[in-house]
Amino acid sequence: MIIRRPGEFVDYVCYKDGRSAVTDFPQPRFVEDSIAAVFRVLERQMDYGQVEQVKRIMNDEIAFLFY
DSSP: OOOOSHHHHHHHHHHHHGGGHHHHOSSHHHHHHHHHHHHHHHHHHSOHHHHHHHHHHSOHHHHGGGO
């Protein structure tokens, strides 16, 4: 699966969350907030270069979700 757009990434996160997505993300913005929160934790726990490498793999349209 190739994800090219932010909406596709959000949909994929919901898909991976399965039936819990409705409870975990009652509003669409909650998914984006959760994605950004995960990357904030990764930035605190991983070396700066490692997180930046992950972000560079994503295109600019998707990378905005991480901030």
